[in-house]
Amino acid sequence: MVTVNDNYLKLKAGYLFPEIARRVKAFAEMNPDAPIIKLGIGDVTEPLPAACRIAMIKAVEDMGDRATFKGYGPEQGYAWLRDKIASHDFQARGCDIDGAEIFVSDGAKCDTGNILDIFGKDNAIAVTDPVYPVYVDTNVMVGHTGEANDAGKYEGLIYLPMTAENNFTPDLPTGKVDLIYLCFPNNPTGATASKATLKKWVDYAKANDAIIFFDAAYEAFITDPEFPHSIYEIEGAKDCAIEFRSFSKNAGFTGTRCAFTVVPKSLKAKSSDGSDVELHQLWNRRQSTKFNGVSYIIQRGAEAVYSTEGQAQIKGLIGFYLENAAIVREKLMAMGLKVYGGVNAPYVWVQTPSGVTSWDFFDKLLKEANVVGTPGSGFGAAGEGYFRISAFNSRKNIEVAMQRIAEKLKM
């Protein structure tokens, strides 16, 4: 008799986004003429940069000639891409990260989930609340938690609230924690972390032999020079942090698929006999055994992000979405709503009107303005009373959605 991984049965029925899709579908079926605008999922809408497209067409052509055809590539990614990433995203900012410490992958979502493969089952794990649901669900799936309570909190995880009360800067854990997920610029709240904030976390991790999983998927939206783009801008982070990055949001790769993870060679953890093990080596083994590298064609597209044209084009994309975010902020504030994020970040985090839950606000927005957003409570118990609006859309959709909200939402 074959048994299943029972931990999956602890997962709450719907991952947030499928539940949203279900409600939108039901509404659309009842109201086939409703001109729904989706500002829910953080999915880009603007064309892929020309530099990336040109590079990918060239790469497809390479595949047509025996002399330039590419079979299996290195599981870690091609050196020409890893080195460009290291040089541009890290060394240029003073971070001592080498190309060999970069692992190219097909998604930060995959990597933040898969990273747990190389860790033991007995680590104390902290997440912020609200949080990107994948961090939590992947811990549930591998058996790091007990059951969820009614508020959706899983037994065994340590939740660090991140709300207006603490200015969206989670406090350090009171007890000892081993693995800590941090995401800045933050999904879902749009909050950013200063160097001082990150230094506090690096100091904590070093003092407690902890490791930080730093998700910097939205770093490209930082325009204010005071905020760090990488955790490795903080001294000592190389000894206590793994960083996740993606081309999804800076270069519009959500449907093209390329990301990378930095596992510094200096990073160590303990085997059960107390000896040190290099995490770089374990992750390398994991990726070599369970992954075959990203498509050559797609890696060439990602490489083009670092060309002069690519850099100019992604700057244009990011600027465009940030302008969208500014429009959302202004319009909602003008309606008297309390609004956070949306500066140095593509997400606007709205406080729902008093007494209105996140899902009530979702239904209200869908029904009255035909606009889809994401209920804050879907990201965790402390997200209750908040609502996420994504700036990833066309200018027209953003403007129409905001006008409709202003005109039709019964406040």
Added chain:
Amino acid sequence: MVTVNDNYLKLKAGYLFPEIARRVKAFAEMNPDAPIIKLGIGDVTEPLPAACRIAMIKAVEDMGDRATFKGYGPEQGYAWLRDKIASHDFQARGCDIDGAEIFVSDGAKCDTGNILDIFGKDNAIAVTDPVYPVYVDTNVMVGHTGEANDAGKYEGLIYLPMTAENNFTPDLPTGKVDLIYLCFPNNPTGATASKATLKKWVDYAKANDAIIFFDAAYEAFITDPEFPHSIYEIEGAKDCAIEFRSFSKNAGFTGTRCAFTVVPKSLKAKSSDGSDVELHQLWNRRQSTKFNGVSYIIQRGAEAVYSTEGQAQIKGLIGFYLENAAIVREKLMAMGLKVYGGVNAPYVWVQTPSGVTSWDFFDKLLKEANVVGTPGSGFGAAGEGYFRISAFNSRKNIEVAMQRIAEKLKM
């Protein structure tokens, strides 16, 4: 203090192919002028079919226009691809498989490893010996085994020998087994399974409530109509088998990356309270949470495999590699070597001369003929005394390699 997954430390030092790469590199450094020909890794060498390239260029262009741009796709793959797979690869052969039962992924290697995520820790697991190392290593990594012995066998796994003595047809397990890995056409032995053989396994699985992981990555090489391409050609297999497929070997996608896995909706296993759980639902949850789908561009390339032009082009590719295999077989047999496989399969499985181990033969072939193959013992203890030669190469390389072996190998 962060702990690592200690199971990784049980893995033997080198995955087979890195060890080969190490020896080849060392030899090449000592003999910089040696014209090494690699027939080791099963990596394709011929250009990607034109139909796939044309479709991918069109898809890259789609990404340049807001109206046809694609962001996040379904994690399971686009319906237009899933439906074509179901119709062409299954329904056309009388298998009752629906598009919704197909999960498109970036590699069969990933899927055969990741599939363990959804199963419990207490299943009895059987692999053939020799075997594709990824099946074994991924079981070690998740803690399904104890330590390896000197022959490389891991405690806790059930090994089913597959050698000339049993005509490369493994016997059914004597005890009760829950999960069984089968690969036909076989990597590494090049053996094929008849309908009667597969029926024996399906009957065993149904009688023992077991599940078969059927790796059909090489099915396209079957030209003999008597052999089944899919395990679902056997009645009842839908209730006891998951099938893994890939575009790597039929359409030359090793560097392009696309594959798929079939998880029938009728497939069930038990939770610890004894209730039935649909595996399709668990795998769907796994993929939705830890994967973001394959690149739109690549999926369009895979779709083109099913066009009239694509089908003609992959037929040409497969025929070409099969002719290579026939040349390898003939030449080695003419030298008096015992040779298996290489018919309905791209791998030729050679018995090493009496008293010569697999690694000795590797070193001998490299030194005397400058040809790289794969030592059979690298695939398992029962592979000792065998050697794998891959037919994936240019005609010229195959011919030169065989001529050199004939002339230079000291038998």
